Amino acid sequence: MQLNLSNIEYTYPTAADPALRGVSATFPQGWTGIVGDNGGGKTTLTLVACGILRPDSGSVSPSLLSLYCPQDATEPPQNLEDFALAYDGHATRLRRDLGIEDDWPWRYGTLSGGQQKRLQVACALWAAPDVLAVDEPTNHVDASTRHAISSALARFGGIGLLVSHDRELLDALCTQCLFVAGGIATMRPGGYTQAEGQASLERASAVHAREVARREKARIEREAIRRREEASRSAGKRSLKGVGKHDSDARCKKRIAVVSGQDGKAGRLSSRMEAKLATAEARLAATHVEKRYDADVWLDAAPSRRRVLLRMEPQTLALGDATLSVPALHIGNTDHIGLVGDNGTGKTTLIKQVVGRLPDGTRTLYIPQEPSEADKRAALATLSDLPDVRRGRALSIVAQLNSEPERILEGDTISPGEMRKLMLALGILDRPELIVMDEPTNHLDLGSTVALERMLAAYPAALLLVSHDAKLVAAATGITWRISGAGDEFCLLVR
Known part of the structure; x- marks a missing residue:
């Protein structure tokens, strides 16, 4: 079947x-x-x-x-x-x-x-x-x-x-x-990993084919220009204009060229080159390369000068009728931490505790799981007020996260996934020492998820990431905070 x-x-x-x-x-x-x-x-x-x-x-x-x-x-x-x-x-x-x-x-x-x-x-x-x-x-x-x-x-x-x-x-x-x-x-x-690997090979092959087609088109263009110039000179040479009426030798040579067909050779070669050029242009136009971005956006980012951004003593957090036991925690200036656990076990509560206890002056970018309407309005207003250079930088980052900047500029139609991309792009401009993201892949397609994974993995400062995406956590973080337990008692384990 x-x-x-x-x-x-x-x-x-x-x-x-x-x-x-x-x-x-x-x-x-x-x-x-x-x-x-x-x-x-x-x-x-x-x-x-x-x-x-x-x-x-x-x-x-x-x-x-x-x-x-x-x-x-x-x-x-x-x-x-x-x-x-x-x-x-x-x-x-x-x-x-x-x-x-x-x-x-x-x-x-x-x-x-x-x-x-x-x-x-x-x-x-x-x-x-x-x-x-x-x-x-x-x-x-x-x-x-x-x-x-x-x-x-x-x-x-x-x-x-x-x-x-x-x-x-x-x-x-x-x-x-x-x-x-x-x-x-x-x-x-x-599965996706194998299939995407094949797609990546095809993209690389298409990029190579497009570059070959581009070089061939450029070569044929140069040759076509030379042939046009040669044909023009040839046409001038076979004209009887300027040849004296009594210069029988010159007139005879030109007539022999016409009879033998040699006078039209340059023109025919030029026409053939024009046909080759049209073919090369068509081949280049037909060579499609899927748009993907691999640039490094962290060119001006750096870890905090403080080796440790946060130290927290052991504590117990209230989760309604349940509790979460948290051991002593610290976040180093280059630590990439993944916080994992089932829904309802206190991940977001812990994140808010961490953000609230950071020392004053710590440049922190916190992007919640579901940005509020106020968050969205503030982000769009910030983008609108940026100088042209910084706005272009932010939109370039959005593009590298696999979204169309034009959709961001439309404002009213921006999706939740695109809003988180915009908030990340705007935050990057301030060179944060710590990025905190809560379920960043919600509403994101696979291309955007892979782009985000690559970007976060390369981030040179500290990262605290809450996600159910095991591959994202494995690729972008090196330390795991795992919440486990059942009923009304949960505990955090650090690995």
């Missing part, structure tokens, strides 16, 4: 450009990752594959039972009540594996986001469709929920389409990845 998309075209009614352009792909049993930048057409392609959107042209075959599991889990699944009343072996195993309690379906609106997502995935798997598409199933969930969802999805036996920016999940589940960009799709084998 497999699902085939053939030459799919789709344009939204109010859009000027198509969302999908001639997309063809084959989806076998097992999981296929659907990856790419925000706005590239991933969700549109998934909706077409599931039959929710009808393409303008092209075909989806054969006709299979499909189910789409949206990113937003706040709306109860259609089969929620049926699943709640089912006690067959499949339903029982799903409840056990996903940690679903019997009363959850009856109080869906009071569940946490992670609990709703577990129940949404359980209902989708219990329906046993031929084709199951899940959109960002691990967004905003903690490590235990991510593991439970991954394990449950791994047992799905049909055709799975996984739209995700979770590299760990893509690597664990997928045997191939469909890269979607600008409405065009390219299938590559393996």
Whole structure:
């Protein structure tokens, strides 16, 4: 069993450009990752594959039972009540594996986001469709929920389409990845790490091919100019103008050149060079190189002169009815620290304690998990008031984080992910001694996540990063603060 998309075209009614352009792909049993930048057409392609959107042209075959599991889990699944009343072996195993309690379906609106997502995935798997598409199933969930969802999805036996920016999940589940960009799709084998490695090789090859085409075009341009000049001189030479009426020898030589065809040789060579030049220009224009930024943005950043930015004595923090035991902590001027743990264990509370206890004068950039409306207005106002040079520097950093500066300048349409990029870019201008970021990859596509990972890993001063993205934490930090425990008692361990 497999699902085939053939030459799919789709344009939204109010859009000027198509969302999908001639997309063809084959989806076998097992999981296929659907990856790419925000706005590239991933969700549109998934909706077409599931039959929710009808393409303008092209075909989806054969006709299979499909189910789409949206990113937003706040709306109860259609089969929620049926699943709640089912006690067959499949339903029982799903409840056990996903940690679903019997009363959850009856109080869906009071569940946490992670609990709703577990129940949404359980209902989708219990329906046993031929084709199951899940959109960002691990967004905003903690490590235990991510593991439970991954394990449950791994047992799905049909055709799975996984739209995700979770590299760990893509690597664990997928045997191939469909890269979607600008409405065009390219299938590559393996999980995300393997497929992106192939994409990187292709980008490097395209860069080389473009440079070769550019040099060839420049060479042909120089030769074409020389041929034009030669043809012009030749045309002047064969003209009888200026030759005396009685100079029979000169007139005879020019007529012989006309008869022999030698007088038009330079012109014909010039025409051929013009044709070669047109071919070279077409080849250069057709050599597409995907835009990626690899520059180092920390050229003027440096660690604090103080070797230790913060020392904290052991303490116990109140978390409502629960407590978090914290040992003695310190942050060195070049320490990169990853704070990890499940939702509700006190990570954000600890972060606020750290920021609040930093010595006066410590240049600190703190970017919260969900910037408030006041934060957004302040960031946009700051950008607007910057001198041209500093504004250009900030927007250059935004571009290196895989966003279009034009969208940032529009202001009203800026997304939460783009706002965090802007806040980081503005903060970098002040050369912070410590950057603190709480769940920075929420709402970010994979390209942006990889760009952020590269940028934070190279940061020369101190970093405190809260994230559920294990690969980001592993790449950008060297010290781990892990919160563990259960019930109403949690503790922080330093590794």
